[in-house]
Amino acid sequence: MRTMNMAEKLQSLRKSKGLSQEELADLLNVSRQAVGKWEAGRFYPDIDKLMQLSELYSISLDRLIKDTGDCNLQIGEQNEEKEDITDFLIRAKTACYAGHGEEIDASRRGSHDLEYEEDELYYYDTYLGGERFGGEEAVWKNGMPIWCMNYCGRVTGEHFSGDFLKEALDAVPYNMPYRGPAFFQSGAYTYHCRVEGDFDWYQGYEEILHEGIKIYECYFHGGSIR
Known part of the structure; x- marks a missing residue:
């Protein structure tokens, strides 16, 4: 296996996240x-930027700096079943909340509930609240729960746009199938998302800025439950 130096790793890791040089520069404020x-x-x-890159790419500083044969470009090794579940999860997310999907009957008082199903796989998203909210997404296979995610967020400033949030979440990437992409921008709105861990065990944070001022944030975590 050919050894990769740090410069090569930085380029490969950026591309694996689907970021342009301009988008990465915006995230790092350089x-x-x-x-x-x-x-x-x-x-x-410098060391501050290296730490930010380490967090963004979910790779240790040691592996980022040292010349090695690989740099953990993929978040975990996905087997065929996990790939199928990831594909399904992305379709479900983009068909439900992100895709302005129609809500079903509430499962609890005041809850908002959405569902999506394909063959043996079933997805359910339920949340409470509005400008401050909390909820859970889960996937079942053949009637057995196999994956879930909890999330809790709030609007923190003026000019919040639910349509922009849905637009960002609709761009959920395959290598990070939890919320939205690492970077998304439309007009005066900018969306950032960072994740630590992999599909089986992870935690993350997303935020929305309007003209450079943070107006929304959400924390989430989850993983495999079997």
Whole structure:
């Protein structure tokens, strides 16, 4: 296996997250030129930026800095079943809340509930509240629960747009099938999401900024339950 240096890793990890140099620069509050120089091996990030990159890519500083044969580009090794569940989960998410899906009868007083089903796989999303909310998503296979995620969030400022949040969540990426992508932008709104862990055990945080000011945040965690 060919050894990768840090500059090569930085470029590969960025691309694995589906980020352009401009998008990564925005997340790290640096210039696009700085990112380009890191990936060309002309300069190296300072320790604060290395720590941010380590967190963003879910890779240890040691593995990020040292020349190695791989750099954990994929979050965990997914077997065929996990790939099928991931594909299903993304379809379910984009068909339900993110896709303005129709709610079903409430399972609890005041709850908002959505469901999606394909063959032996079943998805359920239920949450309480509005500007402050909490909920859970879960997947069943052949009637047995196999995966779940809890989330809790709040609107923290003016100009919040539920439609923008749905638009960001509709872009949920395959390598991070929990909420939205690491970076998403539309007009004056910017969405950020970061995750630690893998499909079987993870935690994350998402936020929305309006003209650079944070107006929304949400924490989430979950994983396999079998």
